[in-house]
Amino acid sequence: MGKLKVAAVADLHMKEDGSVSYTELFSEISKVADVLVIAGDLTDLGKPAEAELLAADLKYCTVPVVAVLGNHDHQCDAVEEISSILMKAGVHLLDGQAVEIAGIGFAGTKGFVGGFGRHMLGSFGETALKAMVSATVDEAMRLENALRKTSAQHSVVVLHYAPIAETVAGEPEEIYPFLGSSRFAETIDRFRVSAVVHGHAHKGTYKGTTPGGAPVFNVATHVEKPTGRPYAILEF
Numbered sequence: 001m002g003k004l005k006v007a008a009v010a011d012l013h014m015k016e017d018g019s020v021s022y023t024e025l026f027s028e029i030s031k032v033a034d035v036l037v038i039a040g041d042l043t044d045l046g047k048p049a050e051a052e053l054l055a056a057d058l059k060y061c062t063v064p065v066v067a068v069l070g071n072h073d074h075q076c077d078a079v080e081e082i083s084s085i086l087m088k089a090g091v092h093l094l095d096g097q098a099v100e101i102a103g104i105g106f107a108g109t110k111g112f113v114g115g116f117g118r119h120m121l122g123s124f125g126e127t128a129l130k131a132m133v134s135a136t137v138d139e140a141m142r143l144e145n146a147l148r149k150t151s152a153q154h155s156v157v158v159l160h161y162a163p164i165a166e167t168v169a170g171e172p173e174e175i176y177p178f179l180g181s182s183r184f185a186e187t188i189d190r191f192r193v194s195a196v197v198h199g200h201a202h203k204g205t206y207k208g209t210t211p212g213g214a215p216v217f218n219v220a221t222h223v224e225k226p227t228g229r230p231y232a233i234l235e236f
Contacts (some may be wrong), residue, residue: 040161
């Protein structure tokens with residue numbers, strides 16, 4: 001079997017006014033990749049109308065599409081409607097699940113905040129703070145459950161929030177706790193993971209590794225990539 005190419009991108013921020021179109025990008029990706037992964041923030045304000053426009057553009061993508069939602073997709077509290085629209089368009093939308101395509105297992109969830117390493121927030125103090133940490137732990141457990149469901153030779157983790165600080169470097173350090181959490185790297189390193197993709201950190205850095213050695217790629221459209229294009233290409 002030859003190499004399988006996965007195109008990965010994040011932070012499309014589809015707008016309701018139609019000022020953004022991805023038809024050409026999706027057509028291009030269909031010619032150079034076997035699978036497209038979108039790592040969150042598919043819409044700009046989490047409006048169903050934005051999801052409808054993205055679904056229309058995805059008709060120009062002729063390869064399987066795997067995605068997770070991002071924080072922007074939650075803005076208007078219409079997650080169920082947005083998810084339904086995208087799944088009807090054929091998107092494998094992951095929220096604590098896994099899907100296997102062409103021998104590669106994709107495990108995904110949105111992720112959440114909390115900080116990295118010794119600066120990671122602990123569950124102590126006010127109820128609101130403990131609830132935030134609990135939400136991050138819950139997301140990490142959802143990712144673990146997804147990874148347990150795939151037995152493919154290669155596993156790709158899809159997140160929106162970052163699992164390591166290395167790929168958010170370039171953002172102001174003051175906002176690092178809001179860009180991701182090391183709890184996801186801890187989960188990832190309990191499994192054999194071939195690659196991790198995320199977005200969210202628009203001014204971040206393209207590549208890093210978890211403490212256990214899993215390669216991590218920040219594929220936000222704004223981040224410079226070796227392809228010179230808004231998407232990265234990962235080969236397996």
